[in-house]
Amino acid sequence: MNQQEAILVRLLSSAIRNQEYCPDIENENIDWRQIYNEALAHQVHTLIYPLVSRIYKTCGMEKNLFASWQSAVFFLSVELTRNFHRMGEVFRLLHNEGISVIALKGMVLNELYPYPELRFMSDIDILVRADDMEAAAVVLSNVGYSGEKEQGAKHIRFQMQGFMQIELHRQLIEYERIKNREHFEQAVWKNTRQVTIYNDPVLAMSWEMQFLHSCLHLASHIIYGGFGLRQLCDLVLITEMKGHEIDWQAVAGMSAQLGVFKFICALLEVCNRLFGMKIPCEFINEQGSNSYYIDRFIEDIFSGGSFGMKNRERFLANILLKNSSNKYPYENNLSQKVELLFPSYSQLSARSKYSYIKKYPVLLPVAWLHRLANGVTRRDIAWTFKKSIFEDKKLAHMAKERDSLLRWFELR
Amino acid sequence: MRIKNGFMLRKLAGQSVVVPLGARVVEFNGIMTLSESGALLWQKLQDGATEDELVQEILSNYNIDENTARTDVKAFIESMSARNILEL
Numbered sequence: 295m296n297q298q299e300a301i302l303v304r305l306l307s308s309a310i311r312n313q314e315y316c317p318d319i320e321n322e323n324i325d326w327r328q329i330y331n332e333a334l335a336h337q338v339h340t341l342i343y344p345l346v347s348r349i350y351k352t353c354g355m356e357k358n359l360f361a362s363w364q365s366a367v368f369f370l371s372v373e374l375t376r377n378f379h380r381m382g383e384v385f386r387l388l389h390n391e392g393i394s395v396i397a398l399k400g401m402v403l404n405e406l407y408p409y410p411e412l413r414f415m416s417d418i419d420i421l422v423r424a425d426d427m428e429a430a431a432v433v434l435s436n437v438g439y440s441g442e443k444e445q446g447a448k449h450i451r452f453q454m455q456g457f458m459q460i461e462l463h464r465q466l467i468e469y470e471r472i473k474n475r476e477h478f479e480q481a482v483w484k485n486t487r488q489v490t491i492y493n494d495p496v497l498a499m500s501w502e503m504q505f506l507h508s509c510l511h512l513a514s515h516i517i518y519g520g521f522g523l524r525q526l527c528d529l530v531l532i533t534e535m536k537g538h539e540i541d542w543q544a545v546a547g548m549s550a551q552l553g554v555f556k557f558i559c560a561l562l563e564v565c566n567r568l569f570g571m572k573i574p575c576e577f578i579n580e581q582g583s584n585s586y587y588i589d590r591f592i593e594d595i596f597s598g599g600s601f602g603m604k605n606r607e608r609f610l611a612n613i614l615l616k617n618s619s620n621k622y623p624y625e626n627n628l629s630q631k632v633e634l635l636f637p638s639y640s641q642l643s644a645r646s647k648y649s650y651i652k653k654y655p656v657l658l659p660v661a662w663l664h665r666l667a668n669g670v671t672r673r674d675i676a677w678t679f680k681k682s683i684f685e686d687k688k689l690a691h692m693a694k695e696r697d698s699l700l701r702w703f704e705l706r
Numbered sequence: 707m708r709i710k711n712g713f714m715l716r717k718l719a720g721q722s723v724v725v726p727l728g729a730r731v732v733e734f735n736g737i738m739t740l741s742e743s744g745a746l747l748w749q750k751l752q753d754g755a756t757e758d759e760l761v762q763e764i765l766s767n768y769n770i771d772e773n774t775a776r777t778d779v780k781a782f783i784e785s786m787s788a789r790n791i792l793e794l
Contacts, residue, residue, distance in 0.1 A: 344719055368737045371718040375725045379714075411718050456731050 298328045299596055303523070305329070306338055307569045309345045310527050311534075312408035316349055326355040330363055335599035336522035337414040343367040344409055371411040377458045381418060382492030384460075387433050388422075395430070395496055396421040396482070398463070399511070402489055402498040406531035414524055417451075417459040423483070424464040431462060448646075466507060469514040470644055471705065473553040478506070481548070501536040502545050508532065509549065509558045513705055516557075519612045520594060520602025523568075529561060530571045537574065546576040555579075557703040563588050564595070587702045594699060610675075610683050611692035617641070618693065631684055636662050707783070707794045708754035715740065715748050722748070724791070733790060743768065747782055751792070757783065 295303070301317055301324060308315030317324055333339035343363060346353075350360045381401065388395050400415035407413045422430045431441055431450060439452035439460060448465040466482060467475045485500035499507060508528055515521040532540075549555045559579035565571040567588065598608050617634050639658055642648045647668070648661040669680065683689060700706035712730035715722055722745040726734040740748060743764060750763050757779060764775040786792045 340719075347719070365737070367719055368721075368723060368739070372723060372725050372737060375714075375716050375718065376727060376731065379725075379727055409719055411716070 295596055298325055302329050302332050303568050305342045309342045326359055335604045337524045337600045340367050340370055340412040340414055374411055379492050382494040385496040386494045391429055391433055393422055393426045393430050397496045397498055403528050406535050417461055419461045421463045427464045467510055474551045501539050505532050513554050513557050517705055520598030522600035524600055526565055530565050530569045533571055542574040542576040557705055560591055564591055590699055610679055611689045614683055614689055614693040615696050707792050709751045710793045713791055
């Protein structure tokens with residue numbers, strides 16, 4: 295963590311707790327543009343804005359920078375307000391059809407923040423029972439959303455011009471490695487609480503389930519790319535503000551059953567190091583704690599930003615990691631290339647796009663060609679970057695580093 | 707005159723901001739923030755009010771003379787009309 299990142303963490307730590315904090319302008323050599331860019335990469339620029347707006351006149355920030363910061367914050371908060379208002383209506387319609395809905399993630403976590411409208415969200419996630427999936431899809435279509443269902447997908451993405459994407463889920467945990475998933479999914483529906491979104495009632499998970507779900511969500515994110523400071527803020531606030539409602543012993547027991555106990559211990563240790571959050575004693579892993587890996591975890595969070603998309607190299611290293619099995623060391627170029635081009639049946643069948651091979655295993659060579667065609671034609675990665683996945687040793691090294699961290703978490 | 711349907715005023719990041727809803731998004735570009743007195747006038751306009759009533763609202767909340775209040779109210783109405791928010 296460099297000096298500017300450390301300042302960002304201090305600002306954020308105060309902002310989410312609605313505390314005053316004024317950086318030491320004389321001694322800290324603050325580069326506000328760098329702090330803004332870093333905050334943007336972690337999607338926390340909105341969270342620290344109220345604090346920054348109180349000190350900007352005296353803290354040496356350029357006027358232009360503050361103006362763009364302010365504008366970004368207002369645009370996002372207006373966008374969120376409009377979408378929440380809209381979702382109130384959607385929840386009412388789903389309720390009228392007798393469909394139980396659990397609002398997920400940002401829709402309910404925002405209530406923990408001093409300025410709920412500033413907790414960044416890029417889409418809206420809702421959960422319905424598998425049997426209600428079709429009826430819920432009809433309700434969303436009737437109000438103007440159009441859905442894109444992938445074969446075998448556990449969620450449907452709904453789009454509507456001018457509004458955020460809605461992800462309609464029938465399952466919470468899509469990551470195969472998590473153990474006893476069904477038990478967790480059932481427990482979620484048994485442990486709900488009612489909240490209101492613009493006066494319309496909707497279900498939310500109990501805080502115990504919410505905490506676990508947030509951690510499981512981060513586990514899947516760190517495997518597929520990474521996560522940033524915003525997601526840590528959620529955990530800090532759940533723990534600090536709702537910790538008294540949480541049976542931590544039960545949560546620790548469930549996390550062990552799900553196979554994420556060690557990962558959660560590490561997560562909470564990071565929250566402690568960065569935000570000074572007190573770790574619930576049930577998650578103090580004295581034998582398992584390892585300063586070396588916790589330092590690397592913190593570096594992983596800063597180098598990846600929100601969803602691990604901060605820079606191109608990290609993004610490409612993640613592709614490499616995702617497509618490599620446990621068999622070959624990352625430096626073994628030939629086996630790695632072969633594996634990248636022709637992933638195993640188990641790797642490919644786990645992806646919804648190629649899940650047809652579950653039904654027809656004989657189609658594996660077709661799935662390889664299908665995947666190659668997808669890889670060649672995908673437009674979000676330039677051809678030179680596609681080539682570098684096969685050639686750049688630095689990417690292989692990054693992937694190897696992330697791989698060893700994931701293994702330490704027991705997530706790979 | 708009154709505020710048209712499809713707009714609401716919300717406190718966002720400590721500032722009163724006009725939020726367009728539904729189809730209003732298409733016709734309303736940018737961000738409109740209101741001062742404390744602007745927010746006061748907005749509340750009054752939600753139920754419908756005349757220019758004189760708005761001036762009285764300002765006079766009863768701020769220690770200013772009637773001319774200044776009227777000038778401010780006119781400017782406020784003009785800016786709201788220009789944004790197509792008011793039903794006259």
